[in-house]
Amino acid sequence: MVSTTRHPGHEAGIRVLVAGAGGAIGSFVLGLLARTPGVSGLILVDPDTYETHNLASQDIAEGDVGKAKVDVQARRVRRINPHLEMTAVRDTIANVPFGLVRSADVILAGLDSLGARRDVNRAAWRAGVPLIDAGVLPDKQLVRVSLYQPAEGATCLECAWDERHEQVISIEYSCAGVAATRSPAYLGAAAASLAVGELAQRFIQTTEPSEGKTQVAGENEADQPTGGVEIVHDLAGRASRVTRLTRNPACRFDHATWDISRQSRLTPGSTVAEAVSSLPNGAPIGGAPSEGFTLGVDGKSFVRAVTCPACSASRRVAARLEHRLGRRRCGTCGGEMEPVGFEMTSRFDVGTAPKRTLRSLGLRGGDVVQINAAGRTARVLLADDVGLPVEAAHANDTDEQGSDSHD
Numbered sequence: 001m002v003s004t005t006r007h008p009g010h011e012a013g014i015r016v017l018v019a020g021a022g023g024a025i026g027s028f029v030l031g032l033l034a035r036t037p038g039v040s041g042l043i044l045v046d047p048d049t050y051e052t053h054n055l056a057s058q059d060i061a062e063g064d065v066g067k068a069k070v071d072v073q074a075r076r077v078r079r080i081n082p083h084l085e086m087t088a089v090r091d092t093i094a095n096v097p098f099g100l101v102r103s104a105d106v107i108l109a110g111l112d113s114l115g116a117r118r119d120v121n122r123a124a125w126r127a128g129v130p131l132i133d134a135g136v137l138p139d140k141q142l143v144r145v146s147l148y149q150p151a152e153g154a155t156c157l158e159c160a161w162d163e164r165h166e167q168v169i170s171i172e173y174s175c176a177g178v179a180a181t182r183s184p185a186y187l188g189a190a191a192a193s194l195a196v197g198e199l200a201q202r203f204i205q206t207t208e209p210s211e212g213k214t215q216v217a218g219e220n221e222a223d224q225p226t227g228g229v230e231i232v233h234d235l236a237g238r239a240s241r242v243t244r245l246t247r248n249p250a251c252r253f254d255h256a257t258w259d260i261s262r263q264s265r266l267t268p269g270s271t272v273a274e275a276v277s278s279l280p281n282g283a284p285i286g287g288a289p290s291e292g293f294t295l296g297v298d299g300k301s302f303v304r305a306v307t308c309p310a311c312s313a314s315r316r317v318a319a320r321l322e323h324r325l326g327r328r329r330c331g332t333c334g335g336e337m338e339p340v341g342f343e344m345t346s347r348f349d350v351g352t353a354p355k356r357t358l359r360s361l362g363l364r365g366g367d368v369v370q371i372n373a374a375g376r377t378a379r380v381l382l383a384d385d386v387g388l389p390v391e392a393a394h395a396n397d398t399d400e401q402g403s404d405s406h407d
Contacts, residue, residue, distance in 0.1 A: 013040030014203055015085070017104035017129075019093045019120045022046040022069020024183060025110025025134050027059040028192035030073050033108075034080040036196060038204035041085035042077060043104055044070045047092050057185050094119040094299065095323045098258075099366025099381055102127040106203050108195055110134045110188075121157035121253070125150045126298075128257040130203065133157055134195040138183040141236040143191045145198055146245070147229045150257050155228035159248035187235070194233060258368070258379055266369075267383050268359035272350050275358060276371060279378050294347035295361070296370045297321060302361065305343035310335035319348055321362030347372065358382065 016033055020026040021044035033039050046069040050060055064072045070088040077086060089096055093109075093116060101107070101123050109120045109131065117133065124131035131148045148156055228245030247255075266278055276293050296302075303322045307314040308330035315337075317328070322344065328337040348361060363369060365384035370377050 013038045014105040015039075015041035015043065015103060016199070017043040017045065017096075017101060017107045019045045019107060019109040020111040020116070022048060022050065022058070022060075022073050023110050023112065024057045024185070024188035025136070025191045025195070027069075027073060028185075028189045029108060029110060029134075029196060030077050031059065031080060032192060032196040033199075034077045034084060036200055036204070038200070039084070042087070043100060044073055044077075044086065044088045045091065045093050045096055046070050046073075047090060057183055057188060059185070059189075092116065092119065093123055096123070097364055097366030098123075098127060098368040102129065104129050106130045106132065106199060108132045108134070108199060110191065110195075117157060121148070124148065125156060125253070125255060126258050131157065132195050132199055134191045136183055136187040136191050138187060141187070141234065143187060143194055143233045143235065145191065145195045145231045147198060147202070147231075148245075149228075150255075153247055154255070155245045155247045156251065156253055156255055158253045159228070159251045160245065161252075190233065190235065194231065198231065265383065266358070266380055268363050268365055268367075269357055270382075271355050271357055272348070272361075273354035275369060275380060276350055278380065279371060292373050293350040294372045295350060295358075296347050296372065297363070297367060298370060301344040301346050302348050303339040303344055305340040306337035307340050308333060308335050308337050313337075314340065316343075318356075319345075319361060324362035324364075 016039060018026050018029055018033070021030060023046065026046065030042065030044070033042060048069050050058075050064045050067055050069055050072060052065050054060060055062060055065070060072060068090050070090050074086060074088040077084060087100065089100070093111075104127075107120060107124050107129050109117065111117050111120060111133075120133070121131065123129075128150050130150070133146045133148070135144045136142065137144070146157065148154070150156075230243045230245055231240065232243070233240045266275055270278075272295055275295065301322050302319040303317065303325050304319050305314060305316045306325075306328050311330060311333045313330050313332045315331075317325075322339055325339065329335070330337050358369060363382060365382050367382050368379050369382060370379050
């Protein structure tokens with residue numbers, strides 16, 4: 001679910017995407033960003049709902065329990081600064097449309113699992129957006145902020161992961177208050193302050209009183225954290241440490257940034273045939289040239305059948321992206337149906353239904369649709385149906401995915 005509030009008269013500034021916006025770090029981050037000069041827009045991303053145990057560690061009130069985190073924080077931010085342009089997304093960072101991620105000038109993440117941190121790292125690199133990753137280590141009273149700038153030869157968040165780190169990073173902190181996580185609110189607040197301070201120093205325009213001119217903080221080459229920077233503050237020892245991070249040649253991630261150019265006018269209402277026809281030198285669907293064309297979304301699967309865990313009833317459905325399938329009720333017992341693993345595929349065969357719209361497949365404005373043929377992939381960024389500018393990315397990548405069964 002995505003909701004946006006726009007204020008045409010807001011001052012120019014940067015747009016910050018906050019992943020984990022309602023958490024032990026993010027809930028403190030938002031109040032700081034709302035009060036920071038030079039921030040003109042926020043994108044709040046969090047899939048969760050507040051529970052009673054969150055009161056001990058997060059910046060919320062008792063009346064917020066039971067409500068969606070992004071809704072609570074969006075209302076609070078509006079009270080602090082009603083002039084901000086704001087978008088609230090009640091979902092995981094992995095499901096946020098690429099176009100929305102790329103619209104941010106910087107991403108600030110306070111996430112509690114290895115999988116979510118991997119997702120935000122890859123989203124930042126695909127979009128070419130700087131990432132600030134914040135975390136805490138309660139047992140040692142440590143606060144950490146890491147900065148990554150997607151660039152040739154630069155490090156990423158995953159570069160530091162090895163078997164030893166896997167055991168630590170993979171633990172999912174439940175944000176269950178001091179008793180469960182031993183992470184008091186002041187640690188999250190400290191991490192938030194350090195992260196927002198680094199963001200302001202490196203990415204927000206500042207004025208030099210001596211010369212009366214405005215510049216972007218960090219615009220000098222020496223200030224750019226292209227190699228990656230990690231700042232650790234030890235509250236117990238009252239000391240700080242700054243470490244320069246370097247690229248790990250054995251990193252599991254490919255460090256690829258998608259190159260998007262303005263060459264298409266596709267929307268979710270376009271058909272799959274029009275998607276293929278929009279490509280430079282693309283063959284129209286309907287004849288032999290359409291053979292072999294498939295569509296997909298990076299890291300996502302299409303569902304073609306659902307089953308009921310309660311009574312084992314099953315039925316086929318029109319192919320649709322799993323994370324946007326919606327709830328399906330069993331016609332036999334009324335239970336909620338789930339996708340069938342063997343009936344999921346990363347590819348949709350264009351030739352089977354050329355007149356289907358991209359929306360019917362679960363695609364939205366801002367999504368990147370991958371068009372595959374002859375071992376090559378072209379990526380197209382979808383516009384909103386209102387006719388906003390559309391861009392297309394045409395990657396000359398060798399297709400490394402296997403041949404799944406197609407709808």
